Amino acid sequence: MSIRALRAGFIALLVSLVTASTAAAPAQAHSVRHWTATWSTANIPAAPDPFGGTNWADGFDNQSLRQPVRVSRGGSEVRIRISNVYGERSLRLTGASIGRAADGAAIQPGTLRPVTFDGRRSTVVPAGRQASSDAVSLRVTALEELTVTLYFAERTGPATFHPFALATAYRAAGNHLADRSAGAYTETSQSWYFLTGLDVSGRPGEAVVAFGDSITDGAFSTPDANNRYPDELAERLVAAGSRKAVVNAGIGGNKVLTDNNPGFGDAAITRFGRDALGQSGVRTVIVLEGINDIGLGEGPEAVPVTAPQLIDGYRKLIRAAHAHGVKMIGATILPFAGVIYPGYYTEHGEQVRDAVNNWIRTSGEYDAVADFDRALADPADPDRLNPAYDGGDGLHPNDAGMRVMAQTIDLREL
Structure with a gap:
């Protein structure tokens, strides 16, 4: 057989293989679970x-x-x-x-x-x-x-x-x-x-991860009522006809920068990859963390945290999310001047909270902002929770406050 004939046969074989694989592609794609x-x-x-x-x-x-x-x-x-x-x-x-x-x-x-x-x-x-x-x-x-x-x-x-x-x-x-x-x-x-966790299959969806501490976790909302702010956000999305999911990655007592064990979990910068970016179909993360770093201090001697230290922690989360193509929404830290826990509120802590919230609002480093601080602040004293939204300790919102938090989020930003 001539070289020309061999070449022609080889080209015909390639064409047949490409045609077969192209014909099979839709069936293979259809069988993939999302x-x-x-x-x-x-x-x-x-x-x-x-x-x-x-x-x-x-x-x-x-x-x-x-x-x-x-x-x-x-x-x-x-x-x-x-x-x-x-x-x-x-x-x-x-x-x-x-x-x-x-x-x-x-x-x-x-x-x-x-x-x-x-x-x-x-x-x-x-x-x-x-x-x-x-x-x-x-x-x-x-x-x-x-x-x-x-x-x-x-x-x-x-x-x-x-x-x-x-x-x-x-x-x-x-x-x-x-x-x-x-x-x-x-x-x-x-x-x-x-x-x-639970995952569902079907058409590709987008999961929104609410990542944070006890406020995200739902502390002081009604037990067995699904009134946490991520639950309320899920209800808003369903009412709007959205197919997006909302999952909760809050841990009570959690900190951004350091572990708070026993009982309060690994630092946010440690667990973010697993608890947020590790969720199936994640596309957006809402970050509400930092109040425990401020109120409880850092390290074994509870050294007061600074705004630059917290901001550096947030930047680590943002970089990790963006490296995975995930959008980041920064939530401002809620008022806490009326907190009942001794030593948790200090003037230094208030200054750190104000500086961090200003950075969240104005730096442009987050992809969007959820201004929980302004939404839940007492009009008569913006450093305190609005009494209508106070769960009773001056720190955690009640059911009404959780609902306002969910309403504060612009669904278009998700």
């Missing part, structure tokens, strides 16, 4: 509950754990995410299930589904790691409450958990994964354990 975080919580190492609630962070042994959560966005399938980031050893999860929540720990009839991991009912999550389940065929609607049940047949060791969840979790002795009724679940706690 996951979007629809609910999340940020975790800390096992510790006594800093707020004095019932605490199961020492772990579980032949017990079922049932945790209802409200999603922010719907989808055609759902998966759960389990965290053993702070575990001392591998976590053996014997089984899991998910269904639509009924009253308390009960599940709506006909909705209970088993959850698998790589096709198996059980899984092992190594210490320091997280695991995502397989897709579960359960159509989810926005603002619907789902219940995740986990069963641990053997001792887990200390739990990676989220204290002060403002949501009730339930515990039962033995394996009650398949129970529709709540009868076996006789113990309750106001924390989340091992469960760190």
